[in-house]
Amino acid sequence: DAENHRAPGGSSSGAGVSLLEGSAKIAFGTDTGGSVRIPASLTGNVGIKTSRGRWSTAGIVPLSTTFDTPGILTRSVADAVFGFEAIDAKSRHSSTKIRARELSEVRLGVTKDYFWDKCQDDIASVVEGTIAELIDGGAESRDVSLPEAHEAVEVMAGGIIAASEGYEFLTNELPGWAELLHPIVSGRMYTGRDSLALDYMTALRRVQQLWLRAEAQLADVDVLATPTIPITPPIVSEVEDMEAYVAANMLTLSNTMAGNSLNLCGVTIPVGLDNAGMPVGLQLLAKLHDEETLLSVALAVEAKIGTPKERLGPSPLGGSN
Template identity: 40%
Template sequence: VSIKDLIGVSGYPTFAGCPRELPEKWQAEGPVVQAIRHQLGVISGKAHTVQFAFGGMGANRHWGPPRNPWDAKDHRSPAGSSSGAGVSLHEGSALLAIGTDTAGSVRMPATVTGTAGIRPTPGRWSIDGIVPLVPSLDTPGPIARSAGDLAFGFAAIDPLLGGDVSGFLGVLADVDVSDFRIGVCDWYFANCDPGVAERVHEALAELEKAGARVSSATLPHLDDVTALNEVGGLHIGEFSSFINNEMRDYKDDLDPAVAIRLAAAENYTAAEHLRRVREVAHMAAVVDAAFGPFDAIVGPTIPITPPKMADIDTPETHLVANTLFVQNTVTVSLLNQCAATIPVGLDDAGMPVGMQIVCRDGFEETALGVALAFEHVLGTPRDRLGPSPMGI
């Protein structure tokens, strides 16, 4: 098991993507790592992260971004902020990767590396022992080579399932695509690069042919949530509070791609933060009611091809790409939903495309059941995508 370098592991210094290690208290193991040890999991090492997890492209001037294994020629984004998680699965150093997800940082690395991942609803998995970004949105989450492996890893660690892997997998053994009502939300298909929307629609056609009950779905407030994120969401308030109160000595070493986002907090007030918290809670309640008859609502996980790192090497170009990258994942986070992602094909640039499976808060078992049922029809990532050019 690889562990994101934001999560405390005894005996491993925690850097959180910084050029020097954090105080020793951040090595303390929380419930997620303790659960892995209880299951006799072998921790193979720490995986790269964007500094303080504040970014979705994988950029890190201090440690360098890992290479995306799907492009042997150009150094493309491995996504982030759990930038080493999906890569560790391809290099063979891990069978399961534990990242964290605030705005998409489990789902995005899983997508661009052609693997499967899930964001649990915040609060289901403890964030104790994890360096915070936005505590109200933060959650650890697993990434694996297939939906089957993902369900296994989730059950082994999940506190509600109590480590009953065989029992949970037994429940999922007979899932069928016809068991679920699937909504397709057109909003998620905006701004797609060539081949992204096409691969998702092709997969949906295969699933319908296999008996899936698929129909159009509309969710309110997605534009409103996006607009809120573009002015800092809840990130700038909660992260600026943490770094100014606990990590002030590290501010001078901030990666420029992180510093440009933190700068937006200079005139941010507590009153504005509370207003945003209330607004997000209201929108989440409205969207939950709008889920209606659907068990899950789907669309592309990321609308664009992971860019070449050389094309986003300034804070400004990085910020533009990051905004597009998180388009479909950050809405899930701010609306307090859970979501899984599975690969469905390669886009026109030969990079993996993910389908995001969005469920109501607390319905992780449904998200995993849908992912596994889809995988039964579409094949495992290895079946559907083939081997990555740089992976095992």
């Protein structure tokens, strides 16, 4: 934004910006609650959240062994598929490559509940317009009710699971480091320190039950289509106050956390600009370990609506697209 310094999303902030200004073609990140999809969406890039267990987390400093998933950010869906197939062990040993589906073969899940409740009107309009384009192009729209999203995000936002797992790692692998962390981060970790084992196990069991229910709800669709981020990227000066930061942070996370807390894989694709001229992302969520379907649909979307550069225009940072 030439007028205002805005948050680029995180925690893989540098990954998104490096793509935007042209110093990288593929960037790596980890997605525990949205940390690949959020910076990708806010910087007008594509971001893949892999399924839990699809890619190894060996060598990655953990936040949550339950929710951590590696991922990549790229400038286009085609680049994302290229990167995915190069990294993914299953894809490397398969003779079948991921190709764009015909839109007429896509079963597009559409919901009007949780994912839209906090969405700005201008962002909702862009995403709804994109979904309409896909349906006009031949995709089959199927109504989906997913009340599990609100419940799962509520459990995850409570912080007990991630904080307990993160604090355990700090205590046993990096003793003394918790005191050196930024107060926002250390405060989250201390939630784990102060929680009972019963609290942790109860929360974990609850989300695992929701995983099964969500899988059943999505059985008849290939992907669920939602807005990625429901708000415009915050102006940095407006979130320097802690209360404002926390509110904006939770809004930014609200839709992406559903992917992690429901044990799904997902991708965000740039589909337009909001009223502030900032990128808007379409989030596609698919069932566990169904990245092949997810990415074949994402390629179909890009084939229909154009690449991010075609859809959004040139990068405001002047980088190579």
